[in-house]
Amino acid sequence: MCAAFSPQAQAASEMDLPEVEDNAEFLEQLMAVTSRSLPQLELQDQYTIIKELGSGTYGNVLLAEHRERGTALALKLMPKERTERRAFLREYCIALCLSAHAGFLNTLPIAFESPTHFAFAQELAPAGDLCAIVQDGGLPEAQVKRCAAQLAEALDFMHGKALVHRDIKLDNVLLFDRECRRVKLGDFGLTRLEGTPVCAMSGTLPYAPPELCLLEAPETLELDTSLDVWAFAVLLFCLCTGCFPWDVAASADLRFEEFGAWQNSTVGGQTPAPWRVFSAAAQEMFRRLLALDPNRRSPAIEAHKYLSVAWLVSGRGEQDRDTGLGSQGHGQEQLQSGPGAVCDKASPTKSSGLAGSLEGAQAGTGRLQSKLGKEVGGGEVGAEGVEGGTRRSRGGGEPVLPTVASISCHTSVSTAPIPISSC
């Protein structure tokens, strides 16, 4: 038997999370059992490392082959110097529990620690992640819808278990084929139970909802599944256009400000330029998934209701598919107002870092007023992030949308992991 194989983990992977109210206790028990039975071994003794599949904020994922059995798998390695044992156990155990659903990476009952790393094994996603295929521009509508359908189901499942993913983004969606016929959600490093208090700004900035962007340290927010719904909608926008709708969901970001005004408007409000490439039905879907008030945000599964209607306005052909949202084919709105016209494809600027963006936001507007009518604070300054600030305009003119390519896909702007004590 493989030395890293854990019968307890095998048993756990075959059981489903219990009723929502017992989830916290169940996870604690599973973590405790896993911790007691975690084997110690040297990675190289057991596995041949073939290549690195990817790396993120918290770990490296390697394509490895078991020396005796020859099976290929993805090994997620987390350096001990940066990873609390408890954080590793939680991620692994949540991943195991979610393996029951086809919308999540299948986590194998293989986990171990070496002198320097914690590690666990998952099935290999042979086509990589969504980041790679979106960087060159938007995907064909049918492909986007396949992703939407599968991810909505995955979110529906985990939200039904009171789990909030907290890191829905392109690089955490793994592909089994490049046409997205089978996609799965991975990376449960930030996943917590609903109701857990979280600090200001954790997660990746363009995907963060306004209620999180406007949170002011030391305030905390009780985690809610609506946070994932917002990120899911931003991800869908990215898939359709190759751009993010904004750098940061705060009012100093002109694109977000325009979107917020549209959301608050009654019938007849002017649709902001980036959203005019979408049909009326798709606009309605986005407005529901991106409700400014988290209490009014639709569940992710709402996207299923819109799968049978067209999302993009007619005229978007293969040329767009090849070039992203270029200047052709968006009907009357092209050049002036389609995302192609505002998508900042040439800019090498990376995503706004948290500190830069929120400093910009606060400098621009002072204390920010939430659209919910209550005043909420700014984000936590000093979080680790990437260069740049909120871009309000290009050359003093029309503001630009950050392209997916301009955002370092594998860079998260999360703060230090939420202290264990808060979980």
Ligand SMILES: Nc1ncnc2c1ncn2[C@@H]1O[C@H](COP(=O)(O)OP(=O)(O)O)[C@@H](O)[C@H]1O
């Ligand atoms: N099972 C897998 N198969 C193929 N590639 C993977 C797999 N798991 C992760 N990756 C790649 O590794 C990257 C980092 O993995 P992830 O679990 O998201 O780590 P982190 O917590 O550090 O973000 C992913 O974005 C993806 O590109």
Ligand SMILES: [Mg+2]
């Ligand atoms: Mg990741």
